[in-house]
Amino acid sequence: xxxxxxxxDFLVAFACRQASEVIPVPGGVAVRHRDFPxxxxxxxxxxxxxxxxxxxxxxxxxxxxxxxxRVIVFLDDEAGRAFEGSALAxxxxxxxxxxxxxxxxxxxxxxxxxxxxxxxxxxxxxxxEWRADEPELPEDEVGQLATRVRERHKGADEVHFLAVRxxxxxxxxxxFYRRQAIAQIEYVTxxxxxxxxxxxxxxxREALRRARGCDTVFxxxxxxxxxxxxxxxxxxxxxxxxxxxxxxxxxx
Numbered sequence: 001x002x003x004x005x006x007x008x009d010f011l012v013a014f015a016c017r018q019a020s021e022v023i024p025v026p027g028g029v030a031v032r033h034r035d036f037p038x039x040x041x042x043x044x045x046x047x048x049x050x051x052x053x054x055x056x057x058x059x060x061x062x063x064x065x066x067x068x069x070r071v072i073v074f075l076d077d078e079a080g081r082a083f084e085g086s087a088l089a090x091x092x093x094x095x096x097x098x099x100x101x102x103x104x105x106x107x108x109x110x111x112x113x114x115x116x117x118x119x120x121x122x123x124x125x126x127x128x129e130w131r132a133d134e135p136e137l138p139e140d141e142v143g144q145l146a147t148r149v150r151e152r153h154k155g156a157d158e159v160h161f162l163a164v165r166x167x168x169x170x171x172x173x174x175x176f177y178r179r180q181a182i183a184q185i186e187y188v189t190x191x192x193x194x195x196x197x198x199x200x201x202x203x204x205r206e207a208l209r210r211a212r213g214c215d216t217v218f219x220x221x222x223x224x225x226x227x228x229x230x231x232x233x234x235x236x237x238x239x240x241x242x243x244x245x246x247x248x249x250x251x252x
Contacts, residue, residue, distance in 0.1 A: 104235015
């Protein structure tokens, strides 16, 4: 299933605007950010078309030679599937993603208050999450993974970190990015102790409210996990598949 061009264009532009360096590679571009060497999202290759596997693997080793991981994302389903055998032979592991577009009716208002977090609040929340989830991470890596969020404001005209609070603390959140008539919803998550209360649904409804008037509203779901079924109940339908390949000794 070929992902619509407007979604692919948005993703490539969003990544390139955040990068400190954009490097042409066979079939696409590599994005790099010197301040966040441990961040997969800020250091990866985005491929839009079928390429010669050996050339792409060599390019990945060259442009990411200072890192102890490689990330290659195929934004075309057919090209990504064709690359899989070579990727596996080279030590990469696959991670399929489903692109989903909102095709439902107008979403109702959130059932609980949802706010847009200020950047310092978001950064501190991410620090806490990383420390809790990965207590062995060095503090400088925690800092990179938390502060990289500031670059997202460069990627789109409108960026919000939407959240539900309990007792003053954010417990459920999602990113919202909008540029012209297209919007993306990303990183939908609720702390385990607060799940089952409708908070993620509230955050999604607020994101959809902010996206009114857009021609396209999309998100990504893990191709092998249950959230895509939940997104389907909210009005999202599959419109394409991406293929991420990772060879990792470090990074996130």
